[in-house]
Amino acid sequence: MITTVTLNPAIDKTYRIRELKCGRIHRVQQVTEAPGGKGINVAKVLHRLGQQVVATGLIGGYNGQRICHLLDEMHINHDFCRVSGESRLCLNMIDDQGVGTEVLEPGPAISPAEWKRMKDKCADLAKQSSFVVFSGSLPLGLDQSAYQQLVHLVQQSGAKAVLDTSGAAFRAALDACPFMVKPNLDEVRQILGANMLTREEIGQVIQEWHQHGVEWIAVSLGAEGAIVSRRDAGAWLAIPPQIEAVNPVGSGDSFVAGFVAGLAEHRSLEECIQWAVACGAANALEERAGEIVPDRIREFNPQVKLVRLSIT
Numbered sequence: 467m468i469t470t471v472t473l474n475p476a477i478d479k480t481y482r483i484r485e486l487k488c489g490r491i492h493r494v495q496q497v498t499e500a501p502g503g504k505g506i507n508v509a510k511v512l513h514r515l516g517q518q519v520v521a522t523g524l525i526g527g528y529n530g531q532r533i534c535h536l537l538d539e540m541h542i543n544h545d546f547c548r549v550s551g552e553s554r555l556c557l558n559m560i561d562d563q564g565v566g567t568e569v570l571e572p573g574p575a576i577s578p579a580e581w582k583r584m585k586d587k588c589a590d591l592a593k594q595s596s597f598v599v600f601s602g603s604l605p606l607g608l609d610q611s612a613y614q615q616l617v618h619l620v621q622q623s624g625a626k627a628v629l630d631t632s633g634a635a636f637r638a639a640l641d642a643c644p645f646m647v648k649p650n651l652d653e654v655r656q657i658l659g660a661n662m663l664t665r666e667e668i669g670q671v672i673q674e675w676h677q678h679g680v681e682w683i684a685v686s687l688g689a690e691g692a693i694v695s696r697r698d699a700g701a702w703l704a705i706p707p708q709i710e711a712v713n714p715v716g717s718g719d720s721f722v723a724g725f726v727a728g729l730a731e732h733r734s735l736e737e738c739i740q741w742a743v744a745c746g747a748a749n750a751l752e753e754r755a756g757e758i759v760p761d762r763i764r765e766f767n768p769q770v771k772l773v774r775l776s777i778t
């Protein structure tokens with residue numbers, strides 16, 4: 467079984483708007499709604515790939531009920547910790563040019579008792595899981611060490627932790643040596659406090675994280691693909707097929723899902739990378755995050771190019 471942990475789930479709303487301008491009234495052309503938050507997107511893709519998955523995390527209020535209802539409709543197993551606050555709404559407004567503008571609520575405030583229940587649930591689910599995937603931002607009230615605590619706890623029970631988050635929470639979690647991390651390039655820049663990064667500088671960071679004990683590192687680069695590195699095995703630049711993206715929100719989550727599905731099926735290193743990149747590209751063609759078409763992944767998979775890099 468694979469467990470996905472979303473500490474800050476969301477109802478993802480996508481608005482199609484002709485032209486977005488501050489200070490104006492906008493009439494929405496089309497509205498779509500989906501259960502979201504990064505870990506929930508990972509669960510949706512894993513489910514589509516035929517993996518046995520359970521989605522957990524902290525969920526509350528009417529939005530929380532709605533998220534559970536939407537997951538039930540998709541036949542996705544979930545086992546969330548209920549909290550007293552209201553789960554958030556995340557808005558993505560896409561204009562006629564295809565430019566997306568995201569507005570993300572902070573999420574509810576979590577009490578120490580709610581956090582304790584979350585840790586207990588993670589420990590229980592980890593005992594039944596080969597992989598536990600942690601994705602997304604932290605809701606209010608949680609310490610920046612939240613992922614560090616959870617990664618430590620699940621890896622103690624033998625499951626492998628995969629982490630996709632940003633900022634201080636990411637930095638702190640590195641101390642617990644997650645099995646895999648997947649920041650995007652902006653997140654790496656933010657972690658290092660750098661505006662620009664050369665390929666060599668990305669290589670140095672990857673080396674540093676490997677030395678820390680992280681086995682797999684993927685730095686995703688949007689339409690340009692990803693740099694993926696395995697400790698003691700080297701690094702690759704993976705280039706996706708060129709596509710006309712519809713909505714790339716959730717491509718990172720789809721990448722993580724594809725990668726973990728490959729690992730769970732004991733596929734080769736190259737196959738895991740290609741599958742992940744194909745999933746990311748397939749997601750970018752859908753209106754809703756994580757609702758990829760498996761046939762499209764099979765179509766894209768052989769089109770993903772792998773170039774060996776000499777950065778590690």
Ligand SMILES: Nc1ncnc2c1ncn2[C@@H]1O[C@H](COP(=O)(O)OP(=O)(O)OP(=O)(O)O)[C@@H](O)[C@H]1O
Pocket residue numbers: 649650651685686687688689690691692706707708709711714715716717718719720721742743744745746747750
């Ligand atoms: N426009 C695109 N065309 C082809 N492939 C894409 C495109 N956008 C994303 N991908 C694929 O998906 C992967 C992940 O995308 P990206 O780097 O945007 O992740 P992210 O920023 O973490 O996304 P999110 O946080 O919205 O899930 C990329 O490495 C790439 O392989």
Ligand SMILES: O=P(O)(O)OC[C@@]1(O)O[C@H](CO)[C@@H](O)[C@@H]1O
Pocket residue numbers: 474476478502503504507556557568570601602603604715716717718719755
């Ligand atoms: O605030 P976070 O957790 O960093 O990001 C939340 C979010 O933008 O990420 C997903 C796409 O990756 C969306 O489903 C969701 O709304």
